[in-house]
């Protein structure tokens with residue numbers, strides 16, 4: 364409620380409404396109403412599986428929103444002004460924007476309490492949901508597109524086999540309760556996968572009828588992807604593999620449960636240990652901005668940095684350097700004017716994401 368008073372001024376209608384609140388639940392109800400009054404817009408393309416993730420999340424939460432259809436392959440100036448990356452989905456609320464489908468899902472979940480939750484409350488459980496959402500983004504989705512793009516039959520079969528392995532890995536991480544990834548309720552991991560799972564039938568000449576994640580294993584069998592398991596060429600320490608099947612560091616282990624992928628580790632540390640120092644802001648829109656720019660560092664700045672190091676020819680190196688500089692400029696334009704850190708006076712997640720490569 365306070366954030367509405369801050370945003371609309373001390374003499375605003377919010378301030379008046381507060382006087383009528385008799386309990387925290389009254390305050391919460393009014394906060395929900397006010398949130399709904401500030402129009403939420405979804406810039407979407409009906410055919411886009413990434414945009415469908417945000418769309419499903421909004422529908423499932425039962426949130427009021429305005430649907431705006433855009434063609435992301437024919438970008439208008441207005442659309443680029445809303446999302447400079449020119450991709451759908453984009454959410455706009457209160458003249459601020461959120462993009463990247465996974466960040467949109469978390470924003471939708473955090474910004475409005477409708478009684479339906481897409482992520483669990485417990486920090487360790489939240490971290491697991493992020494780990495598997497990230498697995499879908501980095502392993503399942505790219506392999507799916509690889510299969511579609513492959514021209515040669517055996518390469519296609521190889522990629523199909525890889526997809527099957529990834530889906531099996533994901534299925535093993537599912538709650539044994541089912542029918543959804545985390546148990547009885549539809550959540551973020553399901554929403555990340557569903558728009559792709561419904562397209563798996565493209566890979567099996569229409570043999571698969573199954574649509575939802577609920578029936579993922581049936582879906583796998585129908586795909587007829589039971590090919591041979593491919594062996595890892597070099598085995599990293601067995602114990603380490605048992606801790607993190609992706610065999611990457613860093614890994615956090617607590618109570619025999621593991622958290623990996625560096626941005627997920629940062630969010631987990633922030634949520635699990637309330638020490639008085641925060642790495643991410645509490646406000647859902649501010650959190651989403653931090654996630655957007657952390658993602659920008661992971662997906663744009665870090666790859667450009669490594670490209671620059673790997674380039675052999677001087678001109679290629681200069682090209683990569685120029686790209687890196689442009690990206691750093693884009694990032695610095697998004698910084699708080701208060702400085703010295705990304706979001707202002709306190710050191711936070713975006714700074715941590717960047718600091719080691721500077």
Ligand SMILES: N[C@@H](CCC(=O)N[C@@H](CS)C(=O)NCC(=O)O)C(=O)O
Pocket residue numbers: 408410411412413414435436449450451452462463464465
């Ligand atoms: N990583 C993004 C991917 C979004 C994306 O690739 N959307 C496609 C449509 S399906 C798009 O906007 N493409 C426009 C372009 O590539 O210029 C997300 O998860 O939101």
